[in-house]
Amino acid sequence: MTLIAAAIQAGAGRIELNDNLAVGGTTVSAGVMHAAVAVAHEHGVPVVAMIRPRGGDFVYTEAEIAVMVADLAVARDAGVDAVTFGALTRDGFLATTVMERLMAAAGNLPVVMHMAFDAIPAHAQAAAIDWLVAHNVVRILTHGGPLTTPITATLPHLQEIVGWAHGRIGILPGGGVTMDNVAMVTSTLDVSEAHGTKIVGQLTTGV
Template structure:
């Protein structure tokens, strides 16, 4: 049974994803940074309003995945907080200086997680050797690996995604990065069991007044009066394709 995980940058988007039929939500903040740890208030609201599994990401900053002692301490605190709130899973990942899985830190994380399912995120795509990384993450006991097949987009990395899926004796290989309705069938045809998509669109701000010459961002091209939100029609359409694919397999 194939599953669709939707990355959501806020609780309203998570509710939309749920209503449209998503199987799971990856909850993040800071879309322009590639997804960072959501706030305590967001985490608590998600538990109150969303009934499908919600897996918060734990990522203290943008950039690479080789963390300092102080950063790692904050990550452990966040993991413990998420665990104690009662979330069923968490999304996390870290590499050492040579771009291998940081097994020492990950062992500490796995011990902290308790019964939570652990998704090792796209830090995998920056790792030195994907097959070695798969072996190490299997030994660590992670539930799934979110990956683009070590390419800029999952569609470009589909050959490695298929190979990893066939090799894996433990973690589910979940394709992510550029997974959309238009290429969804390619992943299903290659045996990918879980797909990760933002399934969204840009939505304009409800603000009518726009202050000229003042910006809260350093990037000149950033539009502060629009935001990325989950599109319920896209989620429904993607789930429809996946359900049809499941029905064909059963038949």
């Protein structure tokens, strides 16, 4: 948990708790979740838990959905402040029935839509935002395009997304945001927050 403490000391205002960052992030173990919440809350910093059973696409089987529902129960028990997940259909649209099941399992926890949003066809993203707003999702984490594209190149589409959101839901830019470009990204998009592992610089834990 020293890395979480180091991130907070370096200025992180919120922790998104992930395992397996090489595949885009998956759900951590129950033990890690409880310990991380304890450390972050000791410093008054909220924790958002990733609910994702595996890397790869966001089209989930019934067995995987059951795992996510169980993980949401763990997240509630651990005292996290919000959860983040996303589920899509095979043709890339929001899997609204699955999303509603997961939202019900989240209970009173605020829900964040993660970068599964970027896999939705661009022409359908405005409608997806409307659905997420109607279902009380609090934020959308988005790169504005494939993660292989630098965020400087996706800024025009991110500006479109911010426009579609029209202040009804938070838009959280992420993927390639660093301490060197975070001020430019947030000012260009007129947002107050950004997401990334490099925003607070190189972390040292003393280990």
